[in-house]
Amino acid sequence: MAKNQIGILGAGAYLPERVLTNKDLEKIVNTADEWIMERTGIRERRIAAPEEDIATMGADASRQALENAGIEPDRLSYIILSTNSSPYLYPAAAIRVQEALGLNGKLAAFDLQAGCCGFNYALHVAERLVAQEGKYALVIGSDTNSRWSNWTDRSTCILFGDGAGAVVIGPSEQGRLKESFIASSLNMKLYCETEFNREVSPFLPHQTHTQRHYIYMDGPEVFKFAVGAVKESLRRILEMAGITREDIDYLIIHQANWRILDAGARFAKVPMEKLIVNVDKYGNTSAASVPIALHEALQEGKIQRGDNVLLISFGAGATWGAALVEW
């Protein structure tokens, strides 16, 4: 079957209303607005309401992406939702999004877990599915990190926020997905165990009390990995596409920490005004961070037809990857 040229037709995002500022955090843990700003560039982040979760946020972002793409939901063949904070091991949150869009039984929906690089992974997989079949797919990143954060651990809880972003991809000359790659390598410096009934299983050593599981991160080690992953991703995607750093018009890097974005932009030799930054407003929204940033850059009219937009992310796993989009 001939391979179709696939492009991003539209993007959307959902950010919960509740804002948690650094000043608010000073009342929860022993931290300071100045420390957080200096080390991370984060000023505030969003916290999902009790009735919201990755599926409700993902559905809201998807409706907006479909509207911006001008694609009716019934033209979709796949929904891939990348997340690291699912409230259910099953069913997949993507199927809950499918249901919310009125598409029960009409397509295949599944979740994908690849740390904060999840959106790049989902985009890479979705592009390959629809390129063969000439169909449309929703690619979503959605995370509620606030529910897996240890709110007594100042070294991690200040970093994360909740949110969702989505794109619609399909046969198109607009937003052309020119090249992408994804990669991984085991790294236990950032992990989160799932809760399960260890204390009642007859097949595991007896545990007298349950211990809740939270995001664990060795910040400085992950920081070093992240900067290296951004540089490696840049080198590799430019080589794959046969372009130079000068050809990059916009750089969207996973919004984990301003210092990582700054190091990436310097290495790419991209002027600061071509670096998309919203980590100050939303913190690290994991798999949602790249599509939220892409959506905002499009809404603000920054990205113009013909621009080369580079999407780079990295995360727990470890995972990393990049996609080059010609708008």
Ligand code: UT7
């Ligand atoms: O999306 C997943 C990828 N994750 C990341 O990319 C995160 C990468 N890592 C980072 O962004 C940084 O490592 C952090 C922002 C997490 C930490 O910054 P750092 O410059 O690496 O600080 P550190 O961990 O080396 O800690 C320095 C000091 C320590 O105090 P002492 O031992 O020097 O007295 C910490 O206890 O800062 C202290 N500290 C804090 N102080 C005030 C740690 N967290 C805080 C805090 N407020 N929230």
